[in-house]
Amino acid sequence: MVILRIFAVFNYNQVQYCSMRIEDIITGALSRFFAEKSLPQPEQSLIQLQKTRKEFEGDITLVVFPFIRLMKSSPAETGEKIGSYLKKLPEIHDFNVIKGFLNLVVESSYWNLFVNESSADSNYGFSPHSPKETFLVEFSSPNTNKPLHLGHIRNNLLGHSISKILEANGKIVKKVNLVNDRGIHICKTMLAWQKWGNNTTPSDAGMKGDHFVGELYVKFEKAYRKEVDELVKNGMDPDVARREASLIKEAQEMLRKWEAGDPGVNDLWKRMNGWVYEGFDVTYRRLGVSFDKIYYESQTYHMGKAIVEEGLKKSVLRKKDDGSVWIDLTHKGLDEKLLLRSDGTSVYITQDLGTAVMRQNDYHADKMYYVVGNEQDYHFRVLSLILGEMGYEWAGSLEHISYGMVELPSGKMKSREGKVVDADNLIDEMIETAGKLSSELGKLDGLTREEKESIINTIGMGALKYFILKVDPRKNMIFNPEESIDFNGNTGPFIQYTHARIRSLLKKAELSGIVPERKNQIDFRLSDKETGLAAILHEFPQAVSEAGANCSPAIIANLIYELAREYNQFYHDHPVLKEENIRRRDFRLFLSVLTGDVIRRGMDLLGIAVPERM
RNA sequence: GGUUCCGUAGCUCAGUUGGAUAGAGCAACAGCCUUCUAAGCUGUGGGUCCCAGGUUCGAAUCCUGGCGGAAUCACCA
Numbered sequence: 001m002v003i004l005r006i007f008a009v010f011n012y013n014q015v016q017y018c019s020m021r022i023e024d025i026i027t028g029a030l031s032r033f034f035a036e037k038s039l040p041q042p043e044q045s046l047i048q049l050q051k052t053r054k055e056f057e058g059d060i061t062l063v064v065f066p067f068i069r070l071m072k073s074s075p076a077e078t079g080e081k082i083g084s085y086l087k088k089l090p091e092i093h094d095f096n097v098i099k100g101f102l103n104l105v106v107e108s109s110y111w112n113l114f115v116n117e118s119s120a121d122s123n124y125g126f127s128p129h130s131p132k133e134t135f136l137v138e139f140s141s142p143n144t145n146k147p148l149h150l151g152h153i154r155n156n157l158l159g160h161s162i163s164k165i166l167e168a169n170g171k172i173v174k175k176v177n178l179v180n181d182r183g184i185h186i187c188k189t190m191l192a193w194q195k196w197g198n199n200t201t202p203s204d205a206g207m208k209g210d211h212f213v214g215e216l217y218v219k220f221e222k223a224y225r226k227e228v229d230e231l232v233k234n235g236m237d238p239d240v241a242r243r244e245a246s247l248i249k250e251a252q253e254m255l256r257k258w259e260a261g262d263p264g265v266n267d268l269w270k271r272m273n274g275w276v277y278e279g280f281d282v283t284y285r286r287l288g289v290s291f292d293k294i295y296y297e298s299q300t301y302h303m304g305k306a307i308v309e310e311g312l313k314k315s316v317l318r319k320k321d322d323g324s325v326w327i328d329l330t331h332k333g334l335d336e337k338l339l340l341r342s343d344g345t346s347v348y349i350t351q352d353l354g355t356a357v358m359r360q361n362d363y364h365a366d367k368m369y370y371v372v373g374n375e376q377d378y379h380f381r382v383l384s385l386i387l388g389e390m391g392y393e394w395a396g397s398l399e400h401i402s403y404g405m406v407e408l409p410s411g412k413m414k415s416r417e418g419k420v421v422d423a424d425n426l427i428d429e430m431i432e433t434a435g436k437l438s439s440e441l442g443k444l445d446g447l448t449r450e451e452k453e454s455i456i457n458t459i460g461m462g463a464l465k466y467f468i469l470k471v472d473p474r475k476n477m478i479f480n481p482e483e484s485i486d487f488n489g490n491t492g493p494f495i496q497y498t499h500a501r502i503r504s505l506l507k508k509a510e511l512s513g514i515v516p517e518r519k520n521q522i523d524f525r526l527s528d529k530e531t532g533l534a535a536i537l538h539e540f541p542q543a544v545s546e547a548g549a550n551c552s553p554a555i556i557a558n559l560i561y562e563l564a565r566e567y568n569q570f571y572h573d574h575p576v577l578k579e580e581n582i583r584r585r586d587f588r589l590f591l592s593v594l595t596g597d598v599i600r601r602g603m604d605l606l607g608i609a610v611p612e613r614m
Numbered sequence: 615g616g617u618u619c620c621g622u623a624g625c626u627c628a629g630u631u632g633g634a635u636a637g638a639g640c641a642a643c644a645g646c647c648u649u650c651u652a653a654g655c656u657g658u659g660g661g662u663c664c665c666a667g668g669u670u671c672g673a674a675u676c677c678u679g680g681c682g683g684a685a686u687c688a689c690c691a
Contacts, residue, residue: 055635065672098634099633100633100634183690183691184690185690324689334617343689347688347689347691374686375684376685376691379686404619404685407684412684412685437653441652443651459653470628471626471627472627472628472630475620476685477626478625480626483625483640488640488654494653497651498653500651500653501650504650504651546630558628558638561638562628565638568655569655571650571655572654573655577650578649578650
């Protein structure tokens with residue numbers, strides 16, 4: 001930290017700020033080119049700049065195909081003409097044309113200036129805050145009848161990371177959680193505890209509260225299934241059996257009592273939820289996620305019911321003869337949707353209506369994001385449609401960030417069958433593996449136990465988090481418990497290691513009394529690895545904004561990985577402290593400073609910490 | 615059955631306003647530590663981008679139709 005600051009403030013005065021980015025310089029020149037030729041200005045979308053592929057010489061490539069019509073010349077000719085015009089720019093060193101591609105070699109001085117400026121900018125790549133826009137991000141949203149599993153880990157990490165990314169894009173972000181603390185599933189666990197719990201508590205059992213309650217849930221489901229099977233064996237229709245089994249009847253009766261405010265049921269409910277929250281808090285802390293506000297379904301479903309009443313008055317909703325309330329969405333290509341059961345109890349979507357209104361009243365947010373699995377795509381379509389039908393003008397600001405399921409090689413995880421990858425177990429395993437690897441490699445010898453534990457924790461969690469977040473959120477992903485999560489290659493620890501290397505290098509520089517200077521005049525040309533590294537760093541701001549626009553941490557993860565890989569190659573090929581040309585050495589130091597900084601801040605957007613050494 | 619999403623190397627994944635000879639990692643094999651951290655670097659092998667048409671200078675990407683998989687369409691959440 002200290003070193004970074006020294007490097008950052010050094011020669012602050014000499015640094016010119018707000019230099020134009022090369023893309024803008026080229027676009028501007030292109031515009032002048034067409035004006036000088038008295039040709040019509042090409043539309044912005046025709047100007048396609050991309051990174052030059054590795055096998056060709058150059059840094060930035062202009063695709064010239066779109067211009068051949070405007071200029072009425074062949075691709076090669078067009079490329080030559082534009083290329084020689086652009087070469088007059090001080091930022092363009094050279095060019096070559098291959099097929100319809102104009103490859104531009106950017107002047108080393110441009111990259112040097114870029115590295116000088118960016119490495120002195122502690123906010124490089126992020127947008128300044130615009131207090132106008134407030135975004136709400138709902139994530140986690142656990143049920144209180146079972147502990148968190150790998151699917152919840154994905155949800156929590158995505159929600160946390162997306163919140164950070166939106167903040168980096170200048171939004172004000174409020175993270176909210178909606179706890180599904182009421183409903184038939186909780187009644188099942190309460191019933192199980194009454195029947196088989198023997199009045200024990202999690203501490204009696206020596207378990208985390210959420211695990212303790214989760215076992216009761218599984219116990220209920222097993223007993224319930226057994227009862228249904230027996231009824232079926234005695235000749236009952238399976239559907240009828242599922243409805244008529246005494247266990248489910250009892251659970252439903254309990255739900256009715258709960259909604260009626262029965263004190264005994266309520267006390268037990270509070271007690272058991274309390275156990276679960278204690279357990280969740282531990283897991284949240286380990287994952288490093290937190291919330292600005294926690295909503296409880298038990299508090300929002302009243303509002304939901306009130307909205308249903310209002311909808312009935314407005315005749316947007318319709319009550320059937322049996323007392324159940326529905327909305328007809330057939331004109332939108334969907335079905336009829338139930339909003340209240342015939343016994344007057346509310347369903348899942350009822351409380352979501354209430355929650356949405358309550359939140360809008362609380363925050364008046366410009367957007368309300370819901371990080372919820374893609375199995376609920378239909379639910380959220382219906383939710384915003386209903387709010388729209390009911391006349392809430394902000395209904396359009398709801399957005400479902402729909403992410404894919406985490407599946408096992410055998411298929412979907414099923415809590416009811418106990419076929420899940422438990423979050424706490426997985427975290428334990430990751431940290432254990434990190435510890436084993438660290439001691440095998442002897443990396444942490446000579447550190448105190450606290451330091452070791454902290455670093456091992458950082459690495460284990462880094463491996464887990466990166467493993468989840470590098471995948472496009474929208475896609476389903478497969479986790480194979482038989483194969484442990486890697487610590488080499490495209491992984492969190494690889495990136496963390498790169499950071500540790502850089503920090504170690506900079507520390508060494510400081511200890512050797514090296515104080516680099518930012519010089520905007522240089523007397524050398526950059527190597528391929530140096531420009532390659534600078535070019536990836538140059539892409540960081542765009543990655544941040546794209547990640548924000550697409551709510552995709554994977555975009556950040558992929559860029560940071562590419563950056564780390566490139567740095568390791570650079571590090572392997574080039575001496576830094578031993579470089580004899582002082583200006584070159586200083587450039588490499590600032591390149592390292594910037595790389596370390598972008599890795600640290602990029603990983604922070606993923607909610608992953610990076611160690612000073614490992 | 616209707617709707618939505620997905621299909622890229624043995625495995626896990628990038629490749630998203632249509633751009634060059636489709637890329638990484640893992641796994642396998644072969645190298646590189648007296649030198650700023652080898653959790654690293656270098657190399658080899660590995661592809662019908664599910665199939666078939668269409669759109670155009672150009673398609674893994676867009677359109678249509680198939681095939682395969684997943685989710686959803688509950689008085690479950």
